[in-house]
Amino acid sequence: MKRPYDELMSLPKAELHLHIEGTLEPELAFELAARGGVTLPYASTDELREAYRFEDLQSFLNLYYELMAVLRTERDFEDLANAYLERAAAQGVRHAEIFFDPQAHTSRGLELGTVVEGLWRALGNSEANHGVSTRLILCFLRDESAASALATLEAAKPYLDRITGVGLDSAEVGHPPVKFREVYEAAAALGLRRVAHAGEEGPPEYIVEALDVLGVERVDHGLRCVEDPALVERLVRDRVPLTLCPLSNVRLRTVDTLADHPLPAMLDAGLMCTVNSDDPAYFGGYAGDNFDAVRETLGLTEDRLRELARNSFLASFLEDDEELRARYLAEVEAYTFT
Ligand code: ES4
Ligand code: ZN
Numbered sequence: 001m002k003r004p005y006d007e008l009m010s011l012p013k014a015e016l017h018l019h020i021e022g023t024l025e026p027e028l029a030f031e032l033a034a035r036g037g038v039t040l041p042y043a044s045t046d047e048l049r050e051a052y053r054f055e056d057l058q059s060f061l062n063l064y065y066e067l068m069a070v071l072r073t074e075r076d077f078e079d080l081a082n083a084y085l086e087r088a089a090a091q092g093v094r095h096a097e098i099f100f101d102p103q104a105h106t107s108r109g110l111e112l113g114t115v116v117e118g119l120w121r122a123l124g125n126s127e128a129n130h131g132v133s134t135r136l137i138l139c140f141l142r143d144e145s146a147a148s149a150l151a152t153l154e155a156a157k158p159y160l161d162r163i164t165g166v167g168l169d170s171a172e173v174g175h176p177p178v179k180f181r182e183v184y185e186a187a188a189a190l191g192l193r194r195v196a197h198a199g200e201e202g203p204p205e206y207i208v209e210a211l212d213v214l215g216v217e218r219v220d221h222g223l224r225c226v227e228d229p230a231l232v233e234r235l236v237r238d239r240v241p242l243t244l245c246p247l248s249n250v251r252l253r254t255v256d257t258l259a260d261h262p263l264p265a266m267l268d269a270g271l272m273c274t275v276n277s278d279d280p281a282y283f284g285g286y287a288g289d290n291f292d293a294v295r296e297t298l299g300l301t302e303d304r305l306r307e308l309a310r311n312s313f314l315a316s317f318l319e320d321d322e323e324l325r326a327r328y329l330a331e332v333e334a335y336t337f338t
Contacts, residue, residue: 007338008295009288011305012331014095014312015088015276017220017243018287019139019169020077020119021101022279023084024067032070032079040070052282057201057252058171060282068104077118085122085130087280091288094328095316097135098123099167102152103144112152116159123162133324135164135317137195140183142168142175149183153190164317165193167220168210172202177209184214193217193317195243199224200254204231211240218243218315223254225271226262236270241315246294247285248278258297267304274312302337309335 026045033040042048054060071077081098088096098119105115116136123134138156140149156163166187168180177196184194198210200221207225210216211234222242225231235242244263249255255262266273275294280286285293291308294300300308309332318325 004295005292008291008305009091011092011288011291011309011335012094012313012328013092013287013291013309014097014274014316014328015093015287016097016218016241016274016312016315017099017245017276017278018084018088018096019099019101019279020081020084021068021071021104022064022283023087023281024070024080025083025281028080028083029067029070032072032076036070036072036076038070038072040067054251054282055253060252060279061170064279064282065104069108071105072110074114074118074121077115078121081119081122081126082129084280085126085132085134087286089130089132091286093132093287094331095133095135095313095318095324096126097137097164097317099137099139099169101139101141101169102156103141103148106152106155112155112159116156116162120162133318133321136162137165137167137193138163139167139169140180141170142179142197143171146179146182149180150186153183153186157190160190160192163192165195167194168196168198168214169220172197172200172206176202176206177214181213188215195220197221200252204228207231207235217241221245221249221254223249223262226266232269232271235272239272241272241274241311242266243274243276243315245276245278245283245290247290248283251283258293261294261298263294264298264300264304267300267307272311272315273308274315275308276312305337306332306335 026048194216195218196210196216197220199207218241220243313328
């Protein structure tokens with residue numbers, strides 16, 4: 001008999017909320033630093049892990065941006081993505097829609113092409129090498145200006161065959177979705193899919209705005225929708241997928257403890273929830289680990305776990321390959337919990 005943990009690792013799932021820069025494990029950070037001649041202000045991987053004791057989104061982001069200094073070449077981005085894809089595959093991820101933060105790299109003097117082509121070296125071969133299909137989502141940093149987001153979209157035009165959609169991330173409060181109306185309109189005109197972080201630390205109004213002003217098709221996090229019954233009703237009616245990240249919410253203190261996470265109530269309310277890992281190197285687990293944590297602590301039934309896996313593929317941007325989506329969905333239905 002499989003142990004419950006192993007069982008969830010083989011449940012087929014899609015990862016829809018994953019920042020590739022957030023998959024940088026301390027060991028790889030030191031390896032890349034040594035290779036690139038970058039000095040990190042930490043003496044060892046243990047000391048770096050110690051620094052992973054953030055208290056909120058901003059203190060996490062400070063470390064997240066600091067460590068990006070080790071990413072400098074196409075090969076660095078390729079190695080980062082391959083390390084992630086290997087881990088994801090081992091946790092039952094069959095399809096991954098991967099965020100990246102161009103401005104966090106171009107502001108350090110890197111070319112956007114270095115980032116996209118480096119990631120693509122891994123993503124373009126991922127089905128063959130890891131058995132994981134992929135999509136790439138370009139995120140704008142919401143604490144940067146709207147003009148910077150527009151310039152980023154402009155710079156991305158040569159790479160649009162590699163990019164499926166746009167997203168919005170980084171420090172949420174004080175940077176409402178409406179700030180990015182123009183760049184989302186431009187992205188839509190280019191045929192890009194649209195998502196945005198909303199309702200992680202920000203209020204439910206930001207979720208409404210992301211839907212109404214930015215036209216997003218999925219809401220990343222969306223946790224705070226539970227504070228607004230009319231919004232919940234709308235999200236249920238329109239089957240808007242929410243990409244929840246339970247272990248992230250605990251580490252960033254969006255919820256007090258995992259036992260307090262509203263996921264079970266959200267599923268009971270009929271919301272289209274998915275479970276994802278956000279920044280797994282920092283938050284204590286990859287996709288399967290998040291599934292395992294919610295099963296263990298929130299007592300989700302097998303039906304609910306299967307629903308979460310099904311939702312992940314239904315909410316995927318696989319409209320250009322419905323055959324593949326159907327194959328994944330059939331795998332979910334055929335999966336037997338032992
Ligand atoms: C992020 Cl957890 C989270 N929230 C907002 N922006 C982010 N970028 C990377 N991780
Ligand atoms: Zn995120």
